[in-house]
Amino acid sequence: MNFDFDDEHYMFQETVRDTLAAEFPIDLLRDGGDPVELDAALWPTLAQIGLFGLMVPEDHGGLGLSPIEFALISEEFGAALVPLTVTDTIVSSLILARFGGAAQVENLEKLALGSLRVACAVYEKDGGYDPAAFATALDDQGRLTGRKLLVAGAARADLLLIVAKDSAGEPALALVEPDRAGISIVRENALDISGDYYRVECADVAVAPGDMIGGGGEAVACLLDMLATAAAQSIAGIGARMLDTTVAYVKEREQFGQPVGAFQAIKHRCADMAVDINTARSGAYYAGWAMAAGEPDERVRAVSMAKAKANRMAVHILREAIQLHGGMGYTWEMALHFHFRRGRFLETLYGSTEFHNERVLAGTLAQLAAER
Amino acid sequence: MDFNYSPEEQAFRSEVRAWLADALPEGWGRTVFEPEDEEERAQFRISWERKLFEGGWSGISWPQKYGGRGATLIEQGIFAEECARAQAPEGINVIGRNLAATTLMHHGTEEQRERYLPKILAAEEIWCQCFSEPNAGSDLASSRCRAEADGDDFVINGQKIWTSYAQYSHLGILLARTDQDAPKHKGLSFFVVDMDSPGISVRPLTQITGEQEFNETFFEDVRIPKANLVGDLNDGWRIAMTTLSYERGAEDALARQIRFKQELDLLIENLQDARQGGQKSIDDPAIRQRLAQSIVDLELMRMNCLREFSKAIKGEKPGPESSLMKLYWSHVAQEMFDMSIEVLGPEGLLMQGDSDAVARGRFPLSCMQSRAFTIYSGTSEIQRNIISERVLGLPKEGKRA
Numbered sequence: 001m002n003f004d005f006d007d008e009h010y011m012f013q014e015t016v017r018d019t020l021a022a023e024f025p026i027d028l029l030r031d032g033g034d035p036v037e038l039d040a041a042l043w044p045t046l047a048q049i050g051l052f053g054l055m056v057p058e059d060h061g062g063l064g065l066s067p068i069e070f071a072l073i074s075e076e077f078g079a080a081l082v083p084l085t086v087t088d089t090i091v092s093s094l095i096l097a098r099f100g101g102a103a104q105v106e107n108l109e110k111l112a113l114g115s116l117r118v119a120c121a122v123y124e125k126d127g128g129y130d131p132a133a134f135a136t137a138l139d140d141q142g143r144l145t146g147r148k149l150l151v152a153g154a155a156r157a158d159l160l161l162i163v164a165k166d167s168a169g170e171p172a173l174a175l176v177e178p179d180r181a182g183i184s185i186v187r188e189n190a191l192d193i194s195g196d197y198y199r200v201e202c203a204d205v206a207v208a209p210g211d212m213i214g215g216g217g218e219a220v221a222c223l224l225d226m227l228a229t230a231a232a233q234s235i236a237g238i239g240a241r242m243l244d245t246t247v248a249y250v251k252e253r254e255q256f257g258q259p260v261g262a263f264q265a266i267k268h269r270c271a272d273m274a275v276d277i278n279t280a281r282s283g284a285y286y287a288g289w290a291m292a293a294g295e296p297d298e299r300v301r302a303v304s305m306a307k308a309k310a311n312r313m314a315v316h317i318l319r320e321a322i323q324l325h326g327g328m329g330y331t332w333e334m335a336l337h338f339h340f341r342r343g344r345f346l347e348t349l350y351g352s353t354e355f356h357n358e359r360v361l362a363g364t365l366a367q368l369a370a371e372r
Numbered sequence: 373m374d375f376n377y378s379p380e381e382q383a384f385r386s387e388v389r390a391w392l393a394d395a396l397p398e399g400w401g402r403t404v405f406e407p408e409d410e411e412e413r414a415q416f417r418i419s420w421e422r423k424l425f426e427g428g429w430s431g432i433s434w435p436q437k438y439g440g441r442g443a444t445l446i447e448q449g450i451f452a453e454e455c456a457r458a459q460a461p462e463g464i465n466v467i468g469r470n471l472a473a474t475t476l477m478h479h480g481t482e483e484q485r486e487r488y489l490p491k492i493l494a495a496e497e498i499w500c501q502c503f504s505e506p507n508a509g510s511d512l513a514s515s516r517c518r519a520e521a522d523g524d525d526f527v528i529n530g531q532k533i534w535t536s537y538a539q540y541s542h543l544g545i546l547l548a549r550t551d552q553d554a555p556k557h558k559g560l561s562f563f564v565v566d567m568d569s570p571g572i573s574v575r576p577l578t579q580i581t582g583e584q585e586f587n588e589t590f591f592e593d594v595r596i597p598k599a600n601l602v603g604d605l606n607d608g609w610r611i612a613m614t615t616l617s618y619e620r621g622a623e624d625a626l627a628r629q630i631r632f633k634q635e636l637d638l639l640i641e642n643l644q645d646a647r648q649g650g651q652k653s654i655d656d657p658a659i660r661q662r663l664a665q666s667i668v669d670l671e672l673m674r675m676n677c678l679r680e681f682s683k684a685i686k687g688e689k690p691g692p693e694s695s696l697m698k699l700y701w702s703h704v705a706q707e708m709f710d711m712s713i714e715v716l717g718p719e720g721l722l723m724q725g726d727s728d729a730v731a732r733g734r735f736p737l738s739c740m741q742s743r744a745f746t747i748y749s750g751t752s753e754i755q756r757n758i759i760s761e762r763v764l765g766l767p768k769e770g771k772r773a
């Protein structure tokens with residue numbers, strides 16, 4: 001039993017943090033720049049430090065690390081607003097390594113080098129969060145039809161990883177090139193403006209058996225759990241960054257002849273933020289471990305605990321961060337809104353608090369029944 | 373990072389489990405419970421602690437030379453989990469083990485450790501904490517109880533309050549003023565006081581639950597030998613901070629978490645059998661959401677503790693960060709107990725002794741008791757001051773720029 005990371009992983013986190021601070025200036029976004037440009041500049045740097053190979057097995061040219069170590073990196077992605085297409089690509093490598101067929105596994109080498117971008121096409125209008133209720137499906141001729149929302153970086157993706165029901169009606173994953181006949185990709189206008197999102201429409205797209213990822217429902221569950229885990233971890237990073245920014249501001253800003261941070265009404269709220277972030281971190285780290293090494297039931301519970309807590313924390317911290325900056329907090333210039341947008345986006349997209357709470361309760365009841 | 377237990381840890385768990393099964397009476401926790409009378413219950417808990425000691429399970433993470441097993445914090449955690457699983461009684465000498473002993477290990481002399489630690493382990497001597505005063509609660513440093521040197525003794529005069537378990541205690545840790553002129557933090561000293569000394573009187577105070585755990589404690593010309601001074605004269609504040617960091621820290625929190633989780637499991641079990649109107653309570657989506665939130669909150673309380681343990685094992689010392697633990701658990705536990713009576717509905721309001729009471733009236737009692745969580749060991753407001761000033765580095769109150 002050990003709930004800590006190795007020193008070398010903390011060092012890797014530092015490297016990533018420094019790289020992102022140097023390479024990813026928020027100024028460009030503030031000045032109205034397109035996140036696509038930012039992403040274009042960032043991607044090769046991330047590839048250079050081996051980030052895309054993080055969860056690619058060593059015999060495929062990766063670092064062979066697991067979702068445990070990814071937690072620290074994912075936090076930095078949140079803090080620095082790294083476009084979600086980066087996370088999607090890294091998460092896809094885990095899914096391909098675990099469930100991919102022989103031909104699909106071939107992609108891992110390129111993924112590790114950062115020369116392949118994968119977009120995860122998951123959620124749908126009216127679809128909620130449970131893949132059993134998604135409409136996108138293959139017919140018995142192997143034709144895929146459906147419409148996915150908020151697919152990060154889809155227009156630049158080399159491959160689309162699509163959640164769709166197979167011809168037997170079970171949730172499954174298809175891996176297809178975006179230029180296949182019947183696929184159209186349109187940019188969306190989304191709350192998060194530090195990344196680019198697309199609607200991916202599939203109309204009678206031909207999907208061969210070899211395009212399907214093995215593992216069926218379990219592969220889908222793993223993908224969604226890993227995306228939710230990454231979201232919880234990134235939210236932890238966003239929370240920590242917002243607290244640092246807020247503490248620095250209230251130390252400096254003076255009213256009534258003293259730093260506003262000396263007022264209890266302010267400092268006590270900062271303390272509550274610190275408590276909430278610390279706890280959300282515990283959950284997010286544990287979810288990383290459960291993704292790497294937990295039994296499936298424990299994994300589901302751990303991921304949902306992490307995400308439910310991260311969601312509540314996100315709403316709390318983001319509200320306070322802006323509030324404690326006063327009017328400055330409401331300015332475009334102060335740029336807190338980028339984290340607000342990203343944080344609320346992650347909060348809502350990868351499973352609401354209610355959705356994850358329900359999974360936690362169902363898992364707990366099953367566990368209690370088994371113990372009895 | 374690894375949440376699996378090593379073979380040694382698993383063997384340790386089996387050993388604890390087997391011992392507990394043997395040591396507890398047949399039917400314990402199902403048909404046999406703790407005595408309902410407070411005084412009898414206190415005696416019962418003391419005898420349970422002695423039994424633990426005889427079995428070699430007291431202070432297991434203490435160094436061997438003080439009678440411990442030198443067990444790791446993780447093993448200590450396993451031990452607490454197994455006690456909870458077996459619904460073993462709580463001890464009464466928590467202040468002795470968790471506060472007096474830990475403080476003496478850091479600041480006591482070798483003689484003091486040899487004198488006091490073994491008897492804490494054996495539950496031969498029960499301890500209380502004489503810190504708070506009527507006019508010095510949150511502002512503990514303004515304590516006025518005085519200790520004046522006189523020959524080989526100090527003579528104590530003053531009053532302490534909220535002294536939990538003073539009526540059962542043989543010894544106390546005492547914070548008293550030894551320099552009237554120094555700034556308030558610099559004139560306090562830390563003592564061990566024999567609670568049977570002439571001049572000490574203890575008057576129980578009735579709590580909101582009707583129970584009498586805490587007391588007023590009066591000191592009138594109480595003589596304590598100079599050898600009972602812990603650390604240096606006038607260095608008592610610093611030493612008391614060590615005491616408080618243990619009181620607020622992860623070891624304390626983990627033991628509590630396990631108890632809270634048991635209560636939450638009991639609540640869930642009762643809701644599975646209960647109905648409200650036409651529907652099973654456990655099928656009510658609003659109730660499910662509230663239960664889930666408490667499950668998450670309590671599981672993460674455990675995770676917070678385990679993260680702290682891992683840091684401590686790496687060698688990090690307990691500091692103001694322990695306030696993060698305490699502020700968190702006290703609030704989520706209070707919320708859980710607040711929720712418990714609401715989701716049980718009308719019958720949730722029946723207390724012990726009523727035949728319709730749910731779980732022998734456990735929940736309304738716990739709900740009342742949980743009011744204390746955010747007050748003792750430093751109120752939430754004080755924890756927030758500590759976190760904001762000493763962890764986050766925000767300026768002190770009233771500090772003009």
Ligand SMILES: Cc1cc2nc3c(=O)[nH]c(=O)nc-3n(C[C@H](O)[C@H](O)[C@H](O)COP(=O)(O)OP(=O)(O)OC[C@H]3O[C@@H](n4cnc5c(N)ncnc54)[C@H](O)[C@@H]3O)c2cc1C
Pocket residue numbers: 264500501502503504506508509510511533534535536537586744747748749750751752753754757
């Ligand atoms: C069940 C129980 C058991 C206890 N056991 C013990 C024991 O064994 N030994 C012992 O020594 N003590 C014990 N205590 C005492 C406990 O530590 C004190 O009650 C606590 O420190 C608060 O002090 P007070 O009661 O004087 O409240 P006060 O300090 O008078 O506080 C009143 C209110 O003012 C707030 N407040 C005070 N100062 C500030 C500030 N600077 N900023 C903002 N708000 C502030 C407080 O948070 C509180 O809400 C126990 C208390 C309880 C409830």
